[in-house]
Amino acid sequence: MEDTHTLNDGDLVLELPSDIRSIEHAVDFVMRRCHRCCEAAQRLNLNFRVGLTEALSNAMLYGNSHDPSKRVRVEVAFQRGSLHARVTDQGQGFDPTQVPDPTVPENLAKAGGRGLFLMRELLDEVSFNDRGNQVTLVLRLDSGGGLEGGIQA
Amino acid sequence: MGFQVSQNGDVTLVEVEGQLIVGNRQELKQQVLEQLDGGDKKFVIDFSHTGYIDSSGLGVLVSLSKKIREQGGELRLSSLNEDLRTLFELTKLDTLFRITDTKEQALEGF
Numbered sequence: 461m462e463d464t465h466t467l468n469d470g471d472l473v474l475e476l477p478s479d480i481r482s483i484e485h486a487v488d489f490v491m492r493r494c495h496r497c498c499e500a501a502q503r504l505n506l507n508f509r510v511g512l513t514e515a516l517s518n519a520m521l522y523g524n525s526h527d528p529s530k531r532v533r534v535e536v537a538f539q540r541g542s543l544h545a546r547v548t549d550q551g552q553g554f555d556p557t558q559v560p561d562p563t564v565p566e567n568l569a570k571a572g573g574r575g576l577f578l579m580r581e582l583l584d585e586v587s588f589n590d591r592g593n594q595v596t597l598v599l600r601l602d603s604g605g606g607l608e609g610g611i612q613a
Numbered sequence: 614m615g616f617q618v619s620q621n622g623d624v625t626l627v628e629v630e631g632q633l634i635v636g637n638r639q640e641l642k643q644q645v646l647e648q649l650d651g652g653d654k655k656f657v658i659d660f661s662h663t664g665y666i667d668s669s670g671l672g673v674l675v676s677l678s679k680k681i682r683e684q685g686g687e688l689r690l691s692s693l694n695e696d697l698r699t700l701f702e703l704t705k706l707d708t709l710f711r712i713t714d715t716k717e718q719a720l721e722g723f
Contacts, residue, residue, distance in 0.1 A: 480635045480636050481636050483634065483635060483636050484632060484634060484636050484637075502696075505665075505696075506665060506696045509665055510665055510666075510667055510700070513634055513635070513665075513667045514667055514668055517634075517635045517667065517668070517669060521635070562704060563704060563705045568705055568706070568708070568709060569675060569679065569709065570672075570675070571672040571673070571675050571676040572668075572672050573668075574668035574671055574672065574704055575667075575668040575669075577668075577703075577704065578667070578668050578700070578703070578704070581703050
């Protein structure tokens, strides 16, 4: 992990190499910081953790095509009861509307294709920039029931 | 974090400790395929000590299950906590696997 610095209390920016071995450590680091800001919440532990892992995986594997010279930028902020994570890669981007549903019978037995689906299921908001190389994840922590159980998004 | 492999009769039990994610999925795949190449056909992967699984982890389970079935074997999963079970239900992968509450149940009658 490189180039880590704090913006404000609770806000965080990371610049990562495109190395999938760095994902777990980066996510753990972010989660520790989030727990300081947001207190323990099960939705944080599962929904945000898995969603952020998926975003980083997609950025490194598909966005940056495993190119170790390309970087992934992660920005995390806690704003008005919501946790926001923006993940940007240096790839060409993709069209998120063209990703097939992994739960239909013809795709169910495929090994891949569940990352974006899980992000959309687990986070309250998932949005992309026009180029398709930046995803923003939002997890609301102050909505009814949101603090108690995992999933629910 | 790692994988503990043991034999229970003719069943290979793999216990996932920590996470099953993009960074370690190949390690699990390699360990199971080595056992499969060695003639093992019955596999249980146990998640009693697993924190979370991402889509890559789910994908490697799908891939392994297919390869094991192609060799005439079976892969069963056990001890998914509530969050992990919900991930399987969301992705409908609970319909692809035999999932038991405990590893003992998975081993019974295999």
